[in-house]
Amino acid sequence: MATKLLNKAGAWQCKLLSFGGRAFIINHVLQSQTLYLMAAMAPPKTIIKQIEMYLSNYLWGEKEGKKSYHWCSWDNMSFSLEEGGVGFKKLQDICNSFAVKRWWRFIIEDNLWTKISHAKYCPRSNPLSKVTNSKDSSSWRNLLEIRDKAENNILWKINSANSLFWWDIWTSSGSIEQLANPNYKPGNIKVSEYLCDRKWNIERLQDTVFPKVIQQINDVHIGNPRIKDHTLNAKRSFTCSSAYQLLRTKRGTSPLVAKIWNKDLPFKISFNTWRILKNKLPLNEVLQKIGKGLFGKKVESNGLGMAMEQSMSSCRSIQAKNSKFDG
Numbered sequence: 001m002a003t004k005l006l007n008k009a010g011a012w013q014c015k016l017l018s019f020g021g022r023a024f025i026i027n028h029v030l031q032s033q034t035l036y037l038m039a040a041m042a043p044p045k046t047i048i049k050q051i052e053m054y055l056s057n058y059l060w061g062e063k064e065g066k067k068s069y070h071w072c073s074w075d076n077m078s079f080s081l082e083e084g085g086v087g088f089k090k091l092q093d094i095c096n097s098f099a100v101k102r103w104w105r106f107i108i109e110d111n112l113w114t115k116i117s118h119a120k121y122c123p124r125s126n127p128l129s130k131v132t133n134s135k136d137s138s139s140w141r142n143l144l145e146i147r148d149k150a151e152n153n154i155l156w157k158i159n160s161a162n163s164l165f166w167w168d169i170w171t172s173s174g175s176i177e178q179l180a181n182p183n184y185k186p187g188n189i190k191v192s193e194y195l196c197d198r199k200w201n202i203e204r205l206q207d208t209v210f211p212k213v214i215q216q217i218n219d220v221h222i223g224n225p226r227i228k229d230h231t232l233n234a235k236r237s238f239t240c241s242s243a244y245q246l247l248r249t250k251r252g253t254s255p256l257v258a259k260i261w262n263k264d265l266p267f268k269i270s271f272n273t274w275r276i277l278k279n280k281l282p283l284n285e286v287l288q289k290i291g292k293g294l295f296g297k298k299v300e301s302n303g304l305g306m307a308m309e310q311s312m313s314s315c316r317s318i319q320a321k322n323s324k325f326d327g
Contacts, residue, residue, distance in 0.1 A: 020267030022059050026088065030055060034091065039098045042142040048091045055088075071280040082258040083251050086274065090249065097243040099146040104154075104238050106143065108231070126188050128167040128175075151175075153246055154231055159223040161192035170229075171216050179216065180209045191229075198222055 017025070034051065037043065056074040057067055079085025106114055107127070121140050122130055128151065132144050156163045156170040163170050166177045166186035173179060177186055194201050194208075199222075205214045260273045275281050 018268050019059070019271045022061070023086065023088075023267060023271075026055050026059060030058070031089065031091070035094070038091070038095050039101075041139055042095050042099060045092070048095065052091060069282075071275065071282070072278065079249075079251060081261045082253045082255075084254045084257045084278075086271070087261075089244075093244060093248040096146060096149070096247045097240045099142055100150045100153075100243040100247065101238055101240055102139075103143050103146055103150045107154075108238075126164065126167050128177075129185060149247060153243075156229050156231055157223060158191055158220060159227040159229050160225050161190060161195055161222070161229065163191050163229040165189045165191045165194060168229075171220055173216055176209065176213065176217075179213045195222070198225065 034043075052074045056070055060068045060070050062068055074088070075090070077086040078088045078090040081087050106117060117140070118127070121127070121136065128147070130144060132141055136144075151169060152174075154169060155172070156168050158170050166189060167175055169175045170191065171179070194204055194217075200218060202214065205217060209217075257274065257277060260277070261270050272281075
């Protein structure tokens with residue numbers, strides 16, 4: 001997969017494209033090449049790192065047959081524009097969102113794949129109680145690795161009470177197994193066994209869990225018994241974009257940096273302004289810090305101000321052209 005992506009990137013001469021053209025190809029072509037495979041399986045982390053290295057090399061380009069200096073790492077650029085990034089996505093976060101989707105289908109849907117998986121990996125136990133085994137397949141181990149993150153964002157609505165009493169999360173505080181923490185391994189008992197005339201059987205609950213847990217159970221509303229228990233998302237729908245936003249690495253927003261990404265400005269101007277704010281331009285002061293400065297020449301103390309003025313003048317010229325066009 002990494003070799004195929006490298007050959008695909010070689011079809012476009014990066015030296016003939018601006019930063020905006022390279023970023024467009026990365027977002028809409030190169031990263032899209034890997035989506036189908038990541039939706040079916042989880043690639044090894046070494047492959048993911050290798051692919052991101054190819055993408056980073058393609059963005060920064062080459063000079064005289066050698067790779068150009070990477071003024072910013074791929075991890076720092078893989079944040080949203082509001083968070084001070086360039087808008088790229090980490091492939092590991094995309095893989096995690098697809099893994100959550102596979103887990104979602106595993107617990108929600110009733111098809112041939114889920115039946116085979118249940119029969120093979122958990123014929124007599126609940127999937128939520130399974131532990132990782134080195135003899136299991138890589139796809140199943142990947143599901144178990146993402147299980148806790150997925151389950152913490154799934155809340156069941158009690159209707160027909162066919163959800164599992166111990167393992168499914170149908171209270172606002174988590175599963176009953178997490179709240180009660182029993183000293184034995186609970187079975188696959190359904191919620192319906194703790195109901196009496198569509199009300200909670202307090203006597204049986206007192207024999208099973210602590211009073212604090214009973215209070216949280218009493219706060220759970222019991223819905224229409226003719227409807228199956230379902231998650232609180234709209235109509236059991238699942239979107240990878242929502243899972244990606246939940247699982248991706250986040251950092252604080254920066255209103256100043258977010259303003260430079262204006263749709264009326266060319267990408268290269270916004271990108272250069274971003275590099276100025278992040279101090280990622282090849283100014284002599286920066287070059288000296290990385291051991292590539294012109295030590296024998298006079299240092300330009302106002303190099304950053306000159307670069308900022310050049311970028312702002314470009315923005316003002318574009319704004320003047322737009323105002324003439326509007327007039």
